[in-house]
Amino acid sequence: ATGERRDLSIGSVAVAMAARTTMRRPADGSAGIVVSQGEAQFAVPASAAASFVIGVDGARLMPAPGARVNVRCVGGDIRITCLAGRAELVRGARTVVLQPSWQARLTADRIASVAPVAADTIDAWRRGWLVFDDQPLQDVVDEINRYRTGRIVLTGSALPARRVQARIPLARIDTFIDLVRDAYGAKVVSMPGGVVLLS
Numbered sequence: 001a002t003g004e005r006r007d008l009s010i011g012s013v014a015v016a017m018a019a020r021t022t023m024r025r026p027a028d029g030s031a032g033i034v035v036s037q038g039e040a041q042f043a044v045p046a047s048a049a050a051s052f053v054i055g056v057d058g059a060r061l062m063p064a065p066g067a068r069v070n071v072r073c074v075g076g077d078i079r080i081t082c083l084a085g086r087a088e089l090v091r092g093a094r095t096v097v098l099q100p101s102w103q104a105r106l107t108a109d110r111i112a113s114v115a116p117v118a119a120d121t122i123d124a125w126r127r128g129w130l131v132f133d134d135q136p137l138q139d140v141v142d143e144i145n146r147y148r149t150g151r152i153v154l155t156g157s158a159l160p161a162r163r164v165q166a167r168i169p170l171a172r173i174d175t176f177i178d179l180v181r182d183a184y185g186a187k188v189v190s191m192p193g194g195v196v197l198l199s
Contacts, residue, residue, distance in 0.1 A: 008088040013052050014043040018125050019146045020114070026055060038146075039072040041126060048122050056080065056093075059091040059106055072114070074146070077104040081122045085167075130168045141198075148173045150194015157199065159186060 006017045010033055017023070021038025032053035042175040044052055045068035053062040056073050059080075063069045066087030072078065081087055082098035089096050089104050091111045096104060113152040121157050130147070138160035141152050147170055162184055165168045170177045180186045180198055188195040 001133075003186055007053060011052070012045050014045075016041045016126055035071045035073050037073050038169075039070065039125070041068065041070045041123075043068045046087070057113070059105060061087055061089050075142075080104045080106070081117060081119065083119050083123060110114065115184065124167075128170045130163045130170065132151075132166050133173075134165055137164050137184075140164045140166070142175075144168065144173060144176050148194065150196065151157050152177065152196045153197060155197055155199040157182065168188040187195070 004019055008015050008017070011031070015033075018039035020074065021040055022036045022042065023033050024036055026032055026034055030053065032055065032080055035057035042052070042054060042063060044063045044065055044067050045089075048065040053063050054063070054069070054071060056071050057078050061069060061071065061080055063082075064086045067085040067087050070083055071082040072080075079165040080087075080098065082100055084100055086100075087098045089098060089111065091106060092109065094111050096111055097115050098104060098114070101119040103115060103122070103196050104111050105113045118133070121131045121133060130143060132143075138154060139152055141160075144149055166176070166179060177188060177196055177198070181188050184196045189199075191197065
């Protein structure tokens with residue numbers, strides 16, 4: 001649901017689900033989980049004996065005992081980040097081993113890239129923040145909309161491309177609207193149902 005975050009367990013694996021996240025059991029009945037959309041973190045205990053498999057868009061992620069991984073599958077943006085320990089990622093004929101603070105980006109048929117990232121930024125939603133580092137305003141709005149009721153809509157041609165550097169508290173997510181108004185001089189029009197137009 002919009003804005004809802006949940007914590008649950010799958011066997012001994014601790015799972016944290018971000019807003020608008022859906023998961024399902026594998027169709028073949030095997031152990032593990034498939035992330036259909038959204039974002040989730042998985043923490044595998046160091047004492048885990050059996051391997052836990054996370055499916056995402058046809059790829060298989062196998063975190064080692066003691067590992068913590070973040071899986072993001074929003075629109076066509078698929079990113080898998082190792083936050084602690086190590087994790088093996090398999091897509092087609094390619095296998096990569098992710099170490100802490102390394103992220104793999106997936107495309108429709110392959111592992112497109114593997115690169116270091118700022119793990120604290122990836123992990124921020126778990127601590128109640130959304131952190132944006134030089135991202136286009138349209139991408140930021142898309143992410144904010146996952147966490148709020150209603151919808152923020154950007155109008156005009158220049159505003160969506162503006163770059164954003166910000167930390168937004170999830171508990172006060174609409175402070176983002178004030179930030180855009182103050183930083184970019186955007187006009188704010190509030191409408192029924194939580195819809196906000198920024199131009």
